[in-house]
Amino acid sequence: MRRRATLKDVARAAGVHPGTVSRVLHPRTRDLVNDETAARIERVVEELDYTPNVVARGLRTQRTGLVATVIPDLTNPVFPPIVRGIEDRLGQAGYMTLLVNTDNDPEREANAFSIMHQRQVDGLIAATAIRGDRSIPQMAAEGVPIVLVNRSLPRSKVPAVLPDDRDGMRQSVDHVVGLGHRQIVHVGGPTRLPTAAARRSGFRAAMKRAGLDPDAPVIEAAELTSADGERAATEALGARRRPTAIVAGNDLLALGAYRAAAALGLDIPGDVSIVGFNDMPFVDSFQPPLTTVRIPHHELGYRAADVLLDWIDSADDERSEPPQGNLRLPVQLVARGSTAPPPAKRSPRRKARAATN
Amino acid sequence: MRRRATLKDVARAAGVHPGTVSRVLHPRTRDLVNDETAARIERVVEELDYTPNVVARGLRTQRTGLVATVIPDLTNPVFPPIVRGIEDRLGQAGYMTLLVNTDNDPEREANAFSIMHQRQVDGLIAATAIRGDRSIPQMAAEGVPIVLVNRSLPRSKVPAVLPDDRDGMRQSVDHVVGLGHRQIVHVGGPTRLPTAAARRSGFRAAMKRAGLDPDAPVIEAAELTSADGERAATEALGARRRPTAIVAGNDLLALGAYRAAAALGLDIPGDVSIVGFNDMPFVDSFQPPLTTVRIPHHELGYRAADVLLDWIDSADDERSEPPQGNLRLPVQLVARGSTAPPPAKRSPRRKARAATN
DNA sequence: TTGTAGGCGTTATCAA
DNA sequence: TTGATAACGCCTACAA
Numbered sequence: 001m002r003r004r005a006t007l008k009d010v011a012r013a014a015g016v017h018p019g020t021v022s023r024v025l026h027p028r029t030r031d032l033v034n035d036e037t038a039a040r041i042e043r044v045v046e047e048l049d050y051t052p053n054v055v056a057r058g059l060r061t062q063r064t065g066l067v068a069t070v071i072p073d074l075t076n077p078v079f080p081p082i083v084r085g086i087e088d089r090l091g092q093a094g095y096m097t098l099l100v101n102t103d104n105d106p107e108r109e110a111n112a113f114s115i116m117h118q119r120q121v122d123g124l125i126a127a128t129a130i131r132g133d134r135s136i137p138q139m140a141a142e143g144v145p146i147v148l149v150n151r152s153l154p155r156s157k158v159p160a161v162l163p164d165d166r167d168g169m170r171q172s173v174d175h176v177v178g179l180g181h182r183q184i185v186h187v188g189g190p191t192r193l194p195t196a197a198a199r200r201s202g203f204r205a206a207m208k209r210a211g212l213d214p215d216a217p218v219i220e221a222a223e224l225t226s227a228d229g230e231r232a233a234t235e236a237l238g239a240r241r242r243p244t245a246i247v248a249g250n251d252l253l254a255l256g257a258y259r260a261a262a263a264l265g266l267d268i269p270g271d272v273s274i275v276g277f278n279d280m281p282f283v284d285s286f287q288p289p290l291t292t293v294r295i296p297h298h299e300l301g302y303r304a305a306d307v308l309l310d311w312i313d314s315a316d317d318e319r320s321e322p323p324q325g326n327l328r329l330p331v332q333l334v335a336r337g338s339t340a341p342p343p344a345k346r347s348p349r350r351k352a353r354a355a356t357n
Numbered sequence: 358m359r360r361r362a363t364l365k366d367v368a369r370a371a372g373v374h375p376g377t378v379s380r381v382l383h384p385r386t387r388d389l390v391n392d393e394t395a396a397r398i399e400r401v402v403e404e405l406d407y408t409p410n411v412v413a414r415g416l417r418t419q420r421t422g423l424v425a426t427v428i429p430d431l432t433n434p435v436f437p438p439i440v441r442g443i444e445d446r447l448g449q450a451g452y453m454t455l456l457v458n459t460d461n462d463p464e465r466e467a468n469a470f471s472i473m474h475q476r477q478v479d480g481l482i483a484a485t486a487i488r489g490d491r492s493i494p495q496m497a498a499e500g501v502p503i504v505l506v507n508r509s510l511p512r513s514k515v516p517a518v519l520p521d522d523r524d525g526m527r528q529s530v531d532h533v534v535g536l537g538h539r540q541i542v543h544v545g546g547p548t549r550l551p552t553a554a555a556r557r558s559g560f561r562a563a564m565k566r567a568g569l570d571p572d573a574p575v576i577e578a579a580e581l582t583s584a585d586g587e588r589a590a591t592e593a594l595g596a597r598r599r600p601t602a603i604v605a606g607n608d609l610l611a612l613g614a615y616r617a618a619a620a621l622g623l624d625i626p627g628d629v630s631i632v633g634f635n636d637m638p639f640v641d642s643f644q645p646p647l648t649t650v651r652i653p654h655h656e657l658g659y660r661a662a663d664v665l666l667d668w669i670d671s672a673d674d675e676r677s678e679p680p681q682g683n684l685r686l687p688v689q690l691v692a693r694g695s696t697a698p699p700p701a702k703r704s705p706r707r708k709a710r711a712a713t714n
Numbered sequence: 715t716t717g718t719a720g721g722c723g724t725t726a727t728c729a730a
Numbered sequence: 731t732t733g734a735t736a737a738c739g740c741c742t743a744c745a746a
Contacts, residue, residue: 006723017733022725034731054476055421056723058412059738066455074437074444077638084431087458096476098423099456101444119411119453255642281434282637285612287644363739374717379741386742391715413739416722 005048014044021045025052058120067308068116069097070126072104077280078297079127082149085301086125093309095122102128110135117144123308125149125301131192145311145322149304151194152326159311159323161304163331165195168293169202170209171333172247172275175291177210180341181245181273186218187232187257188249193224199249199277217243221253229256230263237264237272244272244342251276251283251292254338258286269340279334288337295331303327362405371401378402382409415477424665425473426454427483429461434637435654436484439506442658443482450666452479459485467492474501480665482506482658488549502668502679506661507654508551509683516668516680518661520688522552525650526559527566528690529604529632532648534567537698538602538630543575544589544614545606550581556606556634574600578610586613587620594621594629601629601699608633608640608649611695615643626697636691645694652688660684 011018016037023029024041044050058064069086071079087097098121102109109128113135116124123145126136137156140146148160176184186203189196200218208214219236221228229248233256236243248254254276258268266272268288276283276292283290307323368375373394380386381398401407415421426443428436444454455478459466466485470492473481480502483493494513497503505517533541543560546553557575565571576593578585586605590613593600605611611633615625623629625645633640633649640647664680 007725008723018723019725019734020732023732026725032731037732051471051475053416053723055412055415056738057725059410059416059722059740060724060726062738064412074431074441077434077437080431080434080437083456084458087431087456091457096455096457096472098453099440099444100448100453101441114408115453118408255639258642280639282612282639282642285615285639286642364741365739375740376718376742377716380716383741389715394715410739413722414741416724416738417740417742419722 005050010044010050014041064120065095066121067095067097068121068124070100070112070128072128073101081297082301085298086305089302089305113139123312125304147304147308161327163295164328165198166202168331169199170206173206176245183243184245185236185243186247187253189224196249226252226256229253230259233257233260247275251278251280268338273339291336291339293331294334296329362407367401367407371398421477422452423478424452424454425478425481427457427469427485429485430458438654439658442655443662446659446662470496480669482661504661504665518684520652521685522555523559525688526556527563530563532690533602540600541602542593542600543604544610546581553606583609583613586610587616590614590617604632608635608637625695630696648693648696650688651691653686
């Protein structure tokens, strides 16, 4: 097993100087060299199966062709399609992606960033912005192109690509309101997560617009898990005036609400309607299939990578500015089996099931 | 925004030669240098916030600290935990992982490998072995440490870390046999996938061991999707002697079987029991919750990375051998709601539901 | 205990 | 049109 051929090997075999070979290999400088010698060189390249050493090139050019993707946890089903979208876009441009999980631990996050910095990544895509995060703006200040995906960092200049959470909440609320619901409660995630905060405020705004109590109950789950969702939903359903609809902050919380309803002997959607958010895989196989808001996860990643690439490419121009503002992608409510008109009395136009109230 | 400090900067500031600084920075050579100067150098390192340039080091040492992870599609729910396991182990050792999706396209796979090779990755973990794959053995022959995860390449020397598919099938079959089933059918994936082939042969062996017809019907779905699973299961359930249990090749196929049963008006598990394989997220939220075989996905990745690291570390020793053979991790059947004794008549000891037969 | 020098494989500038 | 040269930042055998 012999050593990989280098530029020098090719040059020697072709009887030219390494510099000339390098020129032939680069489209931009290719026509500086005689067609004949170029052809000869290309033949040798073929023969020796030469392929440039990206590390050496990186040392010289200060570019690695590497982009870091920093996410909390790949195991969370929202991330795989996002990462896939990122990779799809980066791959087209000849970049590769380094993946890191931080479990939302600020320390691990800071550590990851510094490692990425050492590794000379050309840019960074992060899905980990926690409210008040230090390290991301700092990174950005160091001149590393960085874009956020799926989360944003309010009052920072870091560009972000996001789902339109507020509009999704509007669609959810309008949907259940349209079905006749009036007692609606939001089971949301912890508001230290910007996403959860945005959805919560979207809920409030939508309620207000619908002419309902903008101070409608909002219950905050401790974490974005089905267990915490169940706890929160149990609390919600135990209220004096039991809500007829739960608009959840994400599908996991909605799943928790399913369990809470089951434990209380309530039928979905007969007694209570439930709306999720995210449209994770398999929520259409829940019983009943979950009505939820579909987020274009793949596109989120794809567009984030796109923004980043633009930034990287333009970073050579001194006078170019980093991208401004956030990109908000449209979301879409998908009505399935977990929502229906509220139990009898209130909306007499449809089949009424047990109205325990 | 000033340039990052280099070894030379540190040396100058500390009034020593770069070589000395380098020595201080490496544990192995650290004690070759005077404690006093070392301390001084470390202070400067701190002050200048020096951090080594990994690219330059890589050029010099021929090591990048990068490992490529090549999978078919991150969006397939089995992979995220595997990738996470890989990353967890690699991270401990200071390695990072480059992720690529190939969609099981041999051309993209070959391409990915060649790109990884260019990028000088120290090793490779692949989950993409297709029967008769060319590029993996070739890669291995070039001396790149490579280990397979979740799939193996029979009759090649490439080490693999796998779930014990055959034993999983044994557990599945034993489970339904223990419940009293005799008419059992296997709905498996396409046998060009080594995993599907292994599970199929495991099914046959288990049937034989259970004293049942080892030539029991096996239906091969075109792809590992719920749609193809539904087709295959519909066929299975339409047979002259309708099976009372379907042992599926994976959870997606099992989900297809759920749909097929529903379409035929059959109750699960009243009329037909269904067993999955993989224990994907949320199958416990199916209706009924799916009985399936749990695979230690995270550990699969973790151990694969472990094997790879050992190999990389020992690759310096000329006389060291690449790891031999496959590592087979134990799997565990998780009994949930989709399995029960067969309909009346056959097993009179338990509640009998509609026995259409 | 520390300095010296050469080279890892490229690319970019300058000269011929 | 091509060659020579230096440099990117680091490591390491060898010399001092």
